[in-house]
Amino acid sequence: MTKGKKKTSAFVEWVNGERNSHLKAELHEAHEPRRRIEIKLDDEKQGNQLLSFFKGYHFLTTLLCLILLVIFLWVVLSLPNFGDPAAPTNNEVSREYLVYGMEKTGSENAVTAMIFTYRGFDTLGESCVLFLAASAVMMLLYQPGNRGVTAKERLELKKFYDLEPRSRNYLVTQMSKVLVPFIMLYGLYVLIGGENSPGGGFSAGAILSGGLILYRHAFGHDATRRFLSERVFTFIRTLGLCIYAGVFAMYIVLQGGDALTSHIIMPIDVAVGMVVMCTMYGFYSLFMKGEI
């Protein structure tokens, strides 16, 4: 804007793109290239070892994939025909689950009853996989405040890792003020209603973590850290797994008593929801910022 010009109204300035000075700053920042971190090797010998390892690696992975392909195709060939009445899936077991499932487990939702009681071990394994995945990502990417680096390196690291937007978007903030409470409420409804209606721990955890991610995206890391710090995060996901393992061990020790089965679905449901929520939110947070 030149000095001698007549002062235009705010709307005209906005239309001409002169009011959005923060957008221009963002534009400048967006056009700066991101720095790449180069892998430094100690000496040449190590580099050569790495190269030969990668040569063998490609060969072995191709071989493994081919072997697996042959095995799977062979298995597919020996599958029974679709809709075959004599197939082993059409036996009395599924009828047993559908007829006596509700009476034995106390859950109207046959899927929940299957997942959390009859197939409880499998779900426990799945929860463990989620827990371990979050732990592995934490091991690789966790950088709490980038300890033990100089200020310059910290700046570079921040530039490299910090993928969060520099300024909050007004529209997103206002919209999430309205939507996040409802999303969290709906997630809790799916979590608690999972015993008797469609839903359950996995879907509820996904919805809850979606709400958390939206909140984080709209209000930033500092706002989320007030109630979901690293300690709380670790506490929640460990507690979830412990509740599951404890309840299921109790169930097994008491020999799957029918009196207990109707009560174990609810705690297992909540535990799975906790683990899933923390895993998904942890992935987002670690990939965005390098800390919880």
Place this chain on the structure above:
Amino acid sequence: MKTIIGCIFIGAGILVLLTSVFGMFRFKYSLNRMHASAIADTLGVGLFMAGCIILTGLRPITGKMILLLIFLWLTAPISSHLVSRMDILTQQKPGKYWKEEKR
């Protein structure tokens, strides 16, 4: 009568969705394409849901449809806004889409 009005609404919605699909494939630049797809997100879905609401009449599921419509109308414009904003911010030539300041 109710059926006819509902069918008209759903047909209009399908027409809007079709135009947006054509726009997605006909337009050249991403912002023009965003314009076409945003129409489907708001007007097309709105007409379609209005037709469904008229067809079902007053039932509990109608309330759910209205909630769904409110949710879509709250979120879809903002998501398309964010995508187009990101498109502007990461352009190779920044002055491609808007007028440069007059000196």
